[in-house]
Amino acid sequence: GQQLNQSPQSMFIQEGEDVSMNCTSSSIFNTWLWYKQDPGEGPVLLIALYKAGELTSNGRLTAQFGITRKDSFLNISASIPSDVGIYFCAGRTSGDDKIIFGKGTRLHILP
Amino acid sequence: ETGVTQTPRHLVMGMTNKKSLKCEQHLGHNAMYWYKQSAKKPLELMFVYNFKEQTENNSVPSRFSPECPNSSHLFLHLHTLQPEDSALYLCASSQAAAGLAGHQETQYFGPGTRLLVL
Numbered sequence: 001g002q003q004l005n006q007s008p009q010s011m012f013i014q015e016g017e018d019v020s021m022n023c024t025s026s027s028i029f030n031t032w033l034w035y036k037q038d039p040g041e042g043p044v045l046l047i048a049l050y051k052a053g054e055l056t057s058n059g060r061l062t063a064q065f066g067i068t069r070k071d072s073f074l075n076i077s078a079s080i081p082s083d084v085g086i087y088f089c090a091g092r093t094s095g096d097d098k099i100i101f102g103k104g105t106r107l108h109i110l111p
Numbered sequence: 112e113t114g115v116t117q118t119p120r121h122l123v124m125g126m127t128n129k130k131s132l133k134c135e136q137h138l139g140h141n142a143m144y145w146y147k148q149s150a151k152k153p154l155e156l157m158f159v160y161n162f163k164e165q166t167e168n169n170s171v172p173s174r175f176s177p178e179c180p181n182s183s184h185l186f187l188h189l190h191t192l193q194p195e196d197s198a199l200y201l202c203a204s205s206q207a208a209a210g211l212a213g214h215q216e217t218q219y220f221g222p223g224t225r226l227l228v229l
Contacts, residue, residue: 041223042203099156100153
């Protein structure tokens with residue numbers, strides 16, 4: 001089946017640093033979604049992207065829908081301790097309109 | 112109460128037990144989903160319901176039995192589970208796109224039920 005490649009798998013950064021993660025696919029997507037999951041909780045939607053080239057911000061978070069429609073990235077600026085968690089990308093495939101998820105990027109912030 | 116709620120939050124059961132997971136959404140959505148989340152694996156979609164009708168079953172073993180009595184409630188009945196079924200079970204809901212079979216809108220998740228099968 002179709003897969004999303006999300007990278008990196010994990011990141012260790014200092015508080016205050018900027019963070020970048022991305023998702024790629026061999027297939028074309030018509031929607032990209034970014035979620036954050038805190039320990040013991042379900043994923044929470046951060047940003048939704050519906051058009052190629054779209055750049056959307058949500059506070060310190062910025063995400064872009066790649067112009068090839070096969071990738072998306074999420075940036076977090078000036079990280080803070082509460083940014084710790086797992087970030088998932090998800091995309092809706094153009095072929096069958098199904099939503100599939102990446103494996104997640106686990107963000108750690110060093111004291 | 113707002114959003115998507117799930118009960119219980121934690122469940123420990125033996126392989127011969129029967130239990131049920133409950134999900135309720137307060138978002139006015141018409142589609143509901145069950146996912147399984149295991150360590151180091153992507154979210155696995157199990158079932159999809161649109162307007163109370165099951166529209167997707169991703170080859171889920173029959174020991175998992177979903178029920179959707181109305182658009183706001185979704186259950187997952189469990190019986191004769193195996194230890195490898197231990198995972199976080201997430202419920203989600205979304206708007207349903209009328210007239211486009213299988214089309215999935217942006218989903219909003221509940222907090223999950225952490226299940227341990229002994």
